[in-house]
Every structure is written in C-alpha cells, then in structure tokens.
Amino acid sequence: MTTTAKRPRLAVWKFASCDGCQLSLLDLEDELLALPQAVDISYFLEMTSAVAEGPYDISLVEGSVTTPHDIERAKEVRAASRLVVAIGACATAGGIQSLRNYAEVGDYVSTVYAHPEFIRALATSAPISAYVKVDFELRGCPVDRYQLLELVTATLAGRAPRIPTFSVCQECKAKGNVCLLVASSVPCLGPVTRAGCGALCPSVGRGCFGCFGPAATANTSSLSARLAADGATPEAQLRLLRTFTAGAPEFAQEAAAQEAAAQEAAAQEATTRGGAAHQASASEAAAQEAAGR
Amino acid sequence: MTHGRHHSVEVGALARVEGEGGLRVVVQDGAIRDVALNIYEPPRFFEAFLVGRHCTEVPDITARICGICPVAYQMSSCAAIEEALALPVGPEVQALRRLLYCGEWLQSHALHIYFLHAPDFFGCQDAVQLAGLGESAARAVRRGLALKKTGNRVMEVVGGRAIHPVNVRVGGFYRAPSPRDIAALREPLQQALDASLETVEWVSGFEFPDIERDYIFVALRGPNGQYPLEAGRVASSTGLGLSPAEFADVAVEEHVERSTALHSRLFGRDAYLTGPLARFALNQAALTPLAREAATRAGLTAPCTNPFRSIVVRAVELVVACEEALRLIGSYEPPSPAATPLPPLGGSGPARAGAGATEAPRGVLLHRYEIGPDGLVRKARIVPPTSQNQLAIEADLREVAQANLGSPPEELTRRAEMAVRNHDPCISCAAHFLDVTVEHQP
Numbered sequence: 001m002t003t004t005a006k007r008p009r010l011a012v013w014k015f016a017s018c019d020g021c022q023l024s025l026l027d028l029e030d031e032l033l034a035l036p037q038a039v040d041i042s043y044f045l046e047m048t049s050a051v052a053e054g055p056y057d058i059s060l061v062e063g064s065v066t067t068p069h070d071i072e073r074a075k076e077v078r079a080a081s082r083l084v085v086a087i088g089a090c091a092t093a094g095g096i097q098s099l100r101n102y103a104e105v106g107d108y109v110s111t112v113y114a115h116p117e118f119i120r121a122l123a124t125s126a127p128i129s130a131y132v133k134v135d136f137e138l139r140g141c142p143v144d145r146y147q148l149l150e151l152v153t154a155t156l157a158g159r160a161p162r163i164p165t166f167s168v169c170q171e172c173k174a175k176g177n178v179c180l181l182v183a184s185s186v187p188c189l190g191p192v193t194r195a196g197c198g199a200l201c202p203s204v205g206r207g208c209f210g211c212f213g214p215a216a217t218a219n220t221s222s223l224s225a226r227l228a229a230d231g232a233t234p235e236a237q238l239r240l241l242r243t244f245t246a247g248a249p250e251f252a253q254e255a256a257a258q259e260a261a262a263q264e265a266a267a268q269e270a271t272t273r274g275g276a277a278h279q280a281s282a283s284e285a286a287a288q289e290a291a292g293r
Numbered sequence: 294m295t296h297g298r299h300h301s302v303e304v305g306a307l308a309r310v311e312g313e314g315g316l317r318v319v320v321q322d323g324a325i326r327d328v329a330l331n332i333y334e335p336p337r338f339f340e341a342f343l344v345g346r347h348c349t350e351v352p353d354i355t356a357r358i359c360g361i362c363p364v365a366y367q368m369s370s371c372a373a374i375e376e377a378l379a380l381p382v383g384p385e386v387q388a389l390r391r392l393l394y395c396g397e398w399l400q401s402h403a404l405h406i407y408f409l410h411a412p413d414f415f416g417c418q419d420a421v422q423l424a425g426l427g428e429s430a431a432r433a434v435r436r437g438l439a440l441k442k443t444g445n446r447v448m449e450v451v452g453g454r455a456i457h458p459v460n461v462r463v464g465g466f467y468r469a470p471s472p473r474d475i476a477a478l479r480e481p482l483q484q485a486l487d488a489s490l491e492t493v494e495w496v497s498g499f500e501f502p503d504i505e506r507d508y509i510f511v512a513l514r515g516p517n518g519q520y521p522l523e524a525g526r527v528a529s530s531t532g533l534g535l536s537p538a539e540f541a542d543v544a545v546e547e548h549v550e551r552s553t554a555l556h557s558r559l560f561g562r563d564a565y566l567t568g569p570l571a572r573f574a575l576n577q578a579a580l581t582p583l584a585r586e587a588a589t590r591a592g593l594t595a596p597c598t599n600p601f602r603s604i605v606v607r608a609v610e611l612v613v614a615c616e617e618a619l620r621l622i623g624s625y626e627p628p629s630p631a632a633t634p635l636p637p638l639g640g641s642g643p644a645r646a647g648a649g650a651t652e653a654p655r656g657v658l659l660h661r662y663e664i665g666p667d668g669l670v671r672k673a674r675i676v677p678p679t680s681q682n683q684l685a686i687e688a689d690l691r692e693v694a695q696a697n698l699g700s701p702p703e704e705l706t707r708r709a710e711m712a713v714r715n716h717d718p719c720i721s722c723a724a725h726f727l728d729v730t731v732e733h734q735p
Contacts, residue, residue, distance in 0.1 A: 016335040020360020020456040026408065027455060029442040033434070036421050047408065048419030049710075066335040096357045099342040107341070121336055142360060142456040197454075204453050204460045204468040209353065211457075239347060244357065 008057035008156060011043035013077050015063025015070050016097055016125060020142040021088035022046050022062050027145050038156060054080030058155055060148075061134075064090040064097060064125045071122075071131050078132035085151065086128045089141035093213055094247035096141075098125040101247065127247065138163065141211035141244040144196050164195045167215035168208050172199035180207055185230040187240055192218035192250070213245040220254035234262035314718070318694045318709060325698075328690045330683050330713070343673040348374045348664050349463050349635070355660070355675065356457045359719055361404070364397040364452065365653030366675075367461045368523050369660040372537070372649025374463050377664045378636060379645075385628035386465040387523065388621050392475075393451040393458070394522045394651070395618040399444025399485065400455065401654035402607045402614070405717045406492060407437025410604050413711050414499040433495055436488045440611065443485040447618060450474050465632030475625045482618050489611035490587055496608045497591035501601040502708070504692060508598060508685060509563055510571035513652050520579045520613050521572060521652045528575050529565065530596070537650035541661045544676055557681040564684035567656030568716060569606040570597055581616035584609050600689050600715040607717075638668035653678050655717050679718045686716050 012022050026032065026047060035041070042052040059081035065074055078084055086092045094101065101124045128134055138151055147163055154161035164170075168190035172179070180186035180202055188207030190199070194215040201208045214220070224237055232240075241255040315331035339358055343351060352370045356363035368390060375382055408420045415430070417423040424434035445455035450470055452458025460467050511533075513525030527533065527540040535543060545561035559565050573588075574596035580588060588609045597606055644663040651658055656678030663672040693712040697705045 016337055018357050018360040018363075020357075020363070023360045023404075023456060026404065027441070027445060029438040029445075032438060033421065033424060041421075048421070049412075050418040050422075066337070070335060096339075096342075096354060097337040100338055103342070125337075141357065200453050200459050204466075206459070206462075206467045236347075239350065243350070243354070 007038065007040040009042040009052070009055070010039040010152070011054070011056040011059045011077075011081065012041075012046070013043070013059060013061045013063075013073075014045070015061065015074070015091070015128070016066040017063030017088065017090045017095065018142075019046065019062070021091075021140075021148075022060070024143050024145040024148050025060075028149055031149060039152070056081045058083045058085060058152070060085050060087050061091050061128050062087050064094045064127060065131055066097060066122055066125045068122060074128055074131045083135045083155065084128070084132065085136045085138060085155075086134045087138045087148065088143050089139065089211060089213065089244045090125075091128050092137040092139055092248075093245040094125040094127050096244050096246070098247040099242060100125055102242070125247070136161070139194055139212045139245075140196055144198075147196055165216040166195055167191055167218070168193045168195050168197070168199050168202070168212070171195045171197075172202045175199055175203060177202050180205070181226070181230075187227050187230070187232050187236070189223070189240060191215075192220050192223050209240065209243055210251065211244045213248045214250035218250045220250050221257065224254055224258065234258045234265060238262055316690060316709065316713060318690065318705075320694070320698065323698060325691050325694050328687050328694065330687050330690070340673045340675055343662075343670050346670050348378070348662070348668050348670055351662070351670065351673075352461050352463065353457075353459075358675070358677070360456050361401055361719060362397060362653045362655065362658075363457050364394055364448065364461075365651055365658045366660075367458065368394060368651040369649045369653075369658045369675075370662075371461065371463050372524065372651060373647045373660040373662050374649070374664065375647065376538070376649060377645045377647025377662055378463075380464055380633055380635065382465060382633055383628055385469075385626050386632070388624070388626075389451060389466060389469070389628060390461075390523045392618055392621040392625075393448060393461070395614040395621070396444045396447025396451065396455075398522070398610060398614040398654050399447065399618075400441045401444070402611050403437050403440035403444060405654070406496065406604055406607055406611075407434060407441075409717070410607075410714055411437075411496070411499075413707075413714060414604075436491060440485055440488050440492070443481045444614075446481060447478055450478060462632050464635060465628055465630070467631060469627035469629065469631040472625060472627060475622050478622055479619065482615055482622070486583070486612065486615035486619065489608065489615050490583065492611055493587040493591050493605065493608040496604045497593075499604065501599060502693070502696070503599075504601065504696060505598045506600060506689060506692060508570065508574075508596075509559065509565040510574045510596065511559070511565045511567045511657060511681070512571040512575045513650060513657060514576060515579060518579050520576055520581065520584075520610075520617070522617075523651050525650070525652070527650055527657065529559070530571075530574060531559075531563075533559075536648070537659060538646070538648040538661070540650060540657075541648045541659060541674065541676075544659065544681065546676065546680070555676075555680050556683050557676060558684065564688060565681065566685040566716075567678050567681050568603070569610055569656075570600065570603050571656065572652060573597060573606045573609070580609070581613050581620075583616055584612035587612050600712065603715050603717075635668075638666065640666050642666040644671045653719075655679060655719050656682060677719070679716075682716050682718065686713055686718065689713075689715065 059077050089095050151161045181188045186207045189210040190208040193208050193210045194212040196212045238258040241251045317329045319327040352367040355366040355370045358366050412423050420434050424431045448455040453460035510530040513521035514528045515521035515525045527535045544557045546555035546557050548555050577595035591605050644665050646663045648661040659676040661674040665671050689712045693708050697708045
C-alpha cells in the first residue's frame with residue numbers, strides 16, 4: 001500500500017487463532033475501501049503483500065501466545081508499536097486453545113501428532129498481556145466488526161472508544177427477548193458476560209456461552225448457584241465456563257470451584273458405591289451361609 | 294540476492310493467504326532439488342481438548358478452527374455426530390444447511406477471488422491497489438465486496454452471525470429463520486448472481502501460465518445429482534466411491550517434521566487434490582444451468598488441470614452458490630421442529646462412531662468422532678482440506694519452479710507464491726507463518 005507521512009500507520013498481527021477477528025476488518029465491506037484513506041495499512045498479511053517496517057501507530061493483535069517463538073514476536077510487536085490493541089478472545093484470554101492449560105500438554109501433543117518430538121509448544125495458551133503491555137482489549141469470539149471500527153475511529157480521533165462493559169442481559173432486554181434463564185431454566189451466561197454481540201444466542205433461543213468474556217463486576221458464583229438450583233451439574237457448569245474465554249480470571253475462578261465440586265461429588269459417589277458394593281457382597285455371603293454351603 | 298555461487302531468493306512471509314506459513318525451493322545444477330511447504334501453525338490441539346466435551350458442544354468448538362469457513366466445520370461435525378447417534382435429520386433442515394453453506398461459499402470464494410488471488414494477475418499488492426488501477430478495476434473490487442457482503446448476509450440470517458454462526462446445532466438449528474427474513478435475501482442474491490456471472494467473465498480474461506498437472510482428484514458427489522456442499526459420498530478420479538467413514542480409513546495421515554499439519558495420502562501412498570478443481574472434475578454434470586453456461590463461455594472443460602485457472606472454477610462455483618441459494622429460498626419451509634431432538638443419553642455401553650464429510654470452500658473436510666453412551670466425545674479426528682492438499686501444492690510448486698528456472702528471482706518467487714495461492718490454502722486450518730525461500734545451490 002502506498003505510504004504517505006500524515007496517516008497513522010496500522011499493523012495487524014496474527015498469533016494462534018482462527019483468523020476470524022482480522023477477517024472482521026475485511027468484513028467491513030462498506031467501509032473497507034475508505035479505510036486506507038484514513039490509515040496507512042503498513043502490515044496486514046491477510047490483506048496485502050506490501051510490508052512496511054515499523055514503528056506503527058496502532059497494532060491490532062489477534063491470537064494467543066502458545067510457542068516460545070511467539071513470546072519473542074509479541075515483544076517485537078510491542079517494541080515497534082505506539083499502541084497495542086489485543087482483539088478477540090484468543091488475544092485477550094488465551095482462546096479456546098487455553099483448554100490446554102488444564103491438561104498435560106504432552107498428552108495433547110501425542111493425541112494429535114505421531115512425532116511429538118517435532119512439536120514445540122508452551123504449556124499454556126496465554127493472552128498477549130501475559131507477556132507485554134497492552135493498551136486496549138477488544139473482546140469477542142469473534143470481535144464485533146463495528147466495535148472494531150469504533151475502536152480504530154476513536155483511536156484516530158484521540159478519544160476513548162465507546163465499548164460497553166455491561167452484561168449481555170442489557171442487550172437481551174433491549175431486544176425484547178423473553179429471559180431463557182428465568183422462563184425456561186436454560187443455562188445462560190448472559191448475566192456475567194460482557195455485551196457486544198447483540199445478545200445473539202438468546203435471540204435464537206439458546207443460552208449465552210460467554211464468548212465476549214466476563215462483564216464488569218460479574219458475579220459468577222451467584223449465577224452458578226442459580227444454575228445448580230435449576231439442575232445443572234458441576235460438570236456441565238465446568239464445561240460452560242471453560243470454552244472460548246476459559247482463561248478470563250472471573251470465569252477461570254468459578255470453573256475451578258465447579259471442578260472441585262465435581263471431583264468431590266465423584267469421590268463421594270465412589271465411596272457410596274464402594275460401600276454399597278461391600279454391603280452387597282456381605283449380604284450375599286450371609287445368604288450363602290444361610291443356604292448352608 | 295547472489296552470494297558467491299549460491300543463489301537465494303527470500304520473501305519475508307507469504308501474504309494474501311488465510312494464516313501464515315512457509316515454502317522453500319532448492320535449485321541445484323539448474324534443476325529443482327527439493328521443494329517443501331513448511332507449516333509452523335502453532336498447534337492448537339483441537340482433537341485433544343474435544344475429548345471429554347459433550348457432543349452438542351462440538352459444532353461451536355470446531356467452528357473456531359477457522360474464521361473463514363466455520364460453517365464447514367459445523368456441518369462436518371454435525372454430520373459425523375448425527376451418524377454416531379443415528380439421529381435422522383429432515384429434508385427441511387438439510388435444505389437450510391445447504392443455504393447456510395451457500396452463504397459461506399459466497400463470502401469465502403469472493404474473498405479469495407477478489408482480495409487474495411486476483412491482485413496477482415495484475416501485479417498488485419492488494420485489492421485496494423487493484424481498485425486504483427482504473428474505473429473498471431474499481432468496479433470489479435466493489436463487485437467483490439458486494440458479493441462478500443451478500444454471502445455474509447445469508448450467514449447472518451440463517452446462522453445468526455457470519456463468523457462463527459450461533460444458530461447451528463446437532464440435529465438442525467436452534468431457531469428456524471422466518472420466511473419473511475429468508476424472502477428478503479432474494480433481491481441481494483439476484484444481484485449476487487449477476488455479479489457472479491460477471492466475475493466468471495472477468496477472471497476468464499486473465500492470462501494463465503501454461504501448466505497442466507496430473508492430479509488425483511478427490512471430491513464429494515452430492516446426493517440427487519446436486520453439486521456437492523453439505524453432504525455426499527467421497528469420489529475420486531481413480532474411481533473411488535466411499536462413505537465418509539470408509540474415506541476416513543483410506544485417507545492416511547502422516548506427520549513430517551516440517552509441518553504442524555498432518556499430510557494425507559490415499560491408501561498411505563498417493564498425493565491427491567481436493568477443492569474447486571476436484572469438485573468441477575467430478576461433478577460437471579451437476580452444475581446448475583447458468584453455471585454450466587458460464588463455464589462453457591469461459592472455455593472451461595472438465596477436468597481442468599491448470600491450477601492457475603482454479604480462479605475461474607471458483608467463479609463458476611459462485612454462480613452455483615447463488616443459483617442454489619435462490620432455489621432454496623424459493624422453496625423454503627421452516628423446519629418444524631427446528632432440530633431433531635437428541636435421543637436420551639446415559640447408561641452404559643460401547644462408544645458409537647460416526648464420520649461426516651462436507652465440501653468446505655477449499656475442499657473435503659472430514660470429521661470422525663467416537664461418542665460415549667454419556668454423550669461425551671471419546672475420540673476426535675479432523676482432516677482439513679489444506680492438509681490433504683499439501684503434497685499436491687508441493688508438487689505444483691516443483692512444476693512451476695521448474696518452468697520458471699530461467700526467470701529473474703523476483704519472477705520465480707512471484708510464480709511460486711501464486712502456485713500456493715492457487716489452492717486458497719487455509720493455513721489457520723493447517724499452517725502458519727509462510728516464509729518463501731528459493732535457494733540456488735551450485
């Protein structure tokens with residue numbers, strides 16, 4: 001892309017991800033051709049083979065850090081950028097691939113690959129902010145393209161972007177949806193999840209699964225108590241909390257509590273079952289004795 | 294650059310592909326000694342963390358493998374899980390799935406044709422530069438954007454969201470779109486059909502290098518003589534006709550050091566190609582009427598074995614997607630219920646296996662799952678099109694490099710990059726960080 005000195009320089013970087021968040025930029029079909037008039041797209045490999053060296057004014061970073069090499073790359077991006085903006089669930093919370101954080105990576109590697117010795121991976125999938133300072137985080141799996149546009153526009157204008165931090169419930173109410181949780185006991189993370197998607201899932205009659213991460217002041221344990229009262233097992237709650245933003249602290253904490261509850265329940269069941277089995281075999285022995293054998 | 298007697302040409306990273314990866318061509322004594330597509334996609338371990346998840350969560354999770362073709366992942370997941378659970382899915386659900394898939398083909402093919410591939414044919418770095426070449430080029434790029442937008446709109450109406458749709462579930466959909474919302478797609482799709490026909494005309498006028506390849510093609514054959522999208526049996530140019538489950542046994546994957554994507558070979562032996570060229574070769578009789586006419590006008594005859602002309606086949610498939618979408622909205626009946634309810638899960642017993650294959654924009658996408666009686670995934674296997682195509686892409690690269698050995702390094706590199714882009718590799722599905730290195734050794 002041609003370079004002129006005046007326009008702010010934009011770079012788009014990819015780490016471990018699905019490409020969906022940077023695709024959101026290209027999905028701005030009505031605005032895309034105007035974008036290069038406002039910013040100098042200096043590095044955006046999915047869109048252009050023109051590559052300009054830093055420094056960059058704004059770096060949008062998609063994806064999570066999962067390899068030793070990517071730690072170094074994150075530091076290079078930081079060093080070359082005035083503002084670093086993490087976009088999407090992977091860059092802000094580690095993404096779905098952060099499920100590896102709760103398992104032995106060695107087991108994962110050998111499940112997928114025949115030659116684990118060829119694979120170099122960190123034990124965790126972490127947000128960009130785990131390694132470098134991030135100036136702003138835009139949530140979502142994927143991000144909302146209009147929030148992305150607002151972010152770039154606001155940054156260019158030197159004002160704070162208008163990105164809500166309240167919960168999905170507010171968007172859901174505004175859409176006039178009947179509350180799935182209250183009316184039908186459908187497990188829904190809407191009360192603790194940040195708005196931004198437009199309450200998409202409740203609008204098609206399914207519970208929110210938290211892809212915009214925790215809302216401000218999310219009370220996850222209160223919601224868990226309600227879901228449990230509606231019959232959700234700790235295992236089901238654990239799976240609900242451990243998906244696309246599993247690494248977000250508010251969700252991770254509650255997931256850990258549910259995991260402990262699930263393990264406790266399993267241990268209790270094992271004891272009960274063990275006791276029952278013991279009892280059964282004892283009464284069987286007594287019956288055999290009574291039969292005079 | 295020339296260093297003594299060694300020639301090496303290097304391009305930082307290959308642009309205009311989905312994701313990032315590397316390729317390397319080694320030249321010695323005027324001949325190609327080695328070619329390699331190096332894939333450094335940081336492994337994300339989907340097949341590992343799917344284990345223990347409930348089968349109803351799988352379509353949402355696998356969608357996250359690829360932001361460009363999430364519907365393909367959702368459709369192959371659903372097909373495989375429904376086979377495992379012996380869950381019947383009605384014709385209305387299948388029709389709606391096909392419509393959703395048409396939307397994905399439209400947005401993905403429009404993105405590839407106009408934004409990733411066409412700039413190569415004009416010597417441009419990107420579509421914005423292409424749009425600056427003159428009024429007709431600007432019109433073309435705007436046409437591409439409009440096509441992409443319509444594809445996304447179909448995905449939003451049927452799937453609830455263009456990237457990672459939320460309305461898909463095992464057994465069908467969460468909510469059937471209203472007939473009124475579906476009918477509102479008619480006008481944009483009608484315009485998209487015209488734009489698709491113009492696209493075929495536009496790309497068929499490009500200049501194509503004269504290279505023919507000897508591919509083994511693998512593609513689905515759609516049910517009822519339809520062009521394959523959301524269902525079908527796996528066919529090949531060598532005469533195979535397999536169920537997805539049988540194909541899962543035949544497509545043998547190997548792990549090589551240069552790639553975090555597994556390489557597939559038929560029977561563990563033959564490299565093969567999947568994607569538009571393969572679909573066209575094995576399904577030309579199933580082309581929709583206007584697509585067939587457009588292909589004829591563009592001078593396409595099946596099989597097309599020039600990989601550079603894949604852009605024309607992709608354009609013809611835009612026409613297929615529009616015609617099919619228009620037909621499907623014309624006969625739309627909201628499925629009721631929107632999804633077949635799951636059978637009661639629980640109890641004990643052996644795991645049940647199921648395989649599903651659908652046609653992602655880039656080719657056959659195979660999923661296979663084993664599901665326990667509790668509904669939890671015991672085993673998952675995902676074979677994306679780009680990993681199946683890796684060996685064929687390397688073979689193309691060898692051929693293209695050989696044909697351009699006498700060219701200046703920049704030209705050789707440009708051709709090598711094009712040889713990769715021809716197949717629209719989705720490196721997020723399979724690959725990462727593509728460095729192009731052409732080494733000349735004495």
